[in-house]
Amino acid sequence: MKISVLGTGRWASTLTKIVVDGGHQVKCWDKFPTDFMKTKKNIHVDLSGNENVICCPDLAETLAYTDKYVIISILSQHFNSLMDEISQIPGYKDKIFILAMKGVEATSGRTNSEITMNHNVKSDNIAVFAGPGQPNSIVENKKINKMVVAAYNKRVAKEIASIIKTENFQFYPWPDVIGCELCGAFKNVYSALGGMCEESNHATLKGHIMSVSVFETQNYLKGMGCKPETATHLALLADYNATLYDPVSHNLNYGKEVVKQKTINPELNYVSVESKEAVAGLKVRMDKRNSQLSDPMKIKAPLLQTYKDIMDEKISTENIIPAVNKAIDSSLKDWAEKSFD
DSSP: OEEEEEOOSHHHHHHHHHHHHTTOEEEEEOSSOOHHHHHSBOSSOBOTTOTTEEEOSOHHHHHHHOSSEEEEOSOGGGHHHHHHHHTTSTTGGGSEEEEOOOOBOTTTOOBHHHHHHHTTOOGGGEEEEESOOOHHHHHHTOSOEEEEEEESSHHHHHHHHHHSOBTTEEEEEESOHHHHHHHHHHHHHHHHHHHHHHHTTOTTHHHHHHHHHHHHHHHHHHHTTSOGGGGGSTTTGGGHHHHTSOTTOHHHHHHHHHHHHTSSSOOOSSSOOHHHHHHHHHHHHHHHHHTTSOGGGOOOOHHHHHHHHHHTTSSOGGGHHHHHHHHHHHHHHHHHHHHHO
16 A cells, blocks of 8 residues: 655654555655655665655645545644645545644644644544554564554444554554544653653652543543543543653653743754643643533543743742642642542
């Protein structure tokens, strides 16, 4: 099968290797002249000698390469502009788009699947990847990795799971597309909060964050009309090993640097911090939904609100721990009240 991949970063190149190792052919595209575009290798993946990988600078040509699947893995905040370009290419509506990105649009709160549908792609032609994807261990193919592929069409989800896999890596079908996307955004927020707690010598709070975050995310998903159980599936809970506890997690290390450098804009040795955009988009989405709900039904998300206040500099770096502790306390009390009811 011929598959197109848009993006050549760490996760995109990892997926390219998985697809090629599965016996398929790939044409890759990137807006920028990355190392992978030039040589078919980067610091994560080396496919330089593989004839089943083609790098192409032309978006329309890359899209036309596949009769079916287009995998997209770029920064979420650039996705809408990419879809603007794609929507000008004849035949794009006939493709099935696999969205391998985590995050929501900061200004509107839209998920990537909603952005895709806003560009007149049918819901049956959309799938998303979510869960604990750890590129290094996937490339090495020595450790067992499991993720979820969510799709509106069960057949599509099952087919993707059957063709994109390795001996130790497998996708599992799930129906809650938007729920998985929201979980991906939430885990970025919780991971950054965990980093702040760890750097403040309160690493024990990471366990509390992990527990309370499931309750908070379930309430959020329920309020959005998604499946609450998605939060206990691979999309959120299983992802904490790769985000809340993995020392190479960008969002975890961002949180640590916020405390260490005492600024929400610390100097970093990596480009993207998804949690900053994620919290903005999740909050916009929650405020819109709460404006439609009666008081007893309104979504409460104390940890999310706390992180938003930190990003808005309403909470100083010196007061992060008391604020996080207060948010956890509020959620635990709310959880108890609902449980007794």
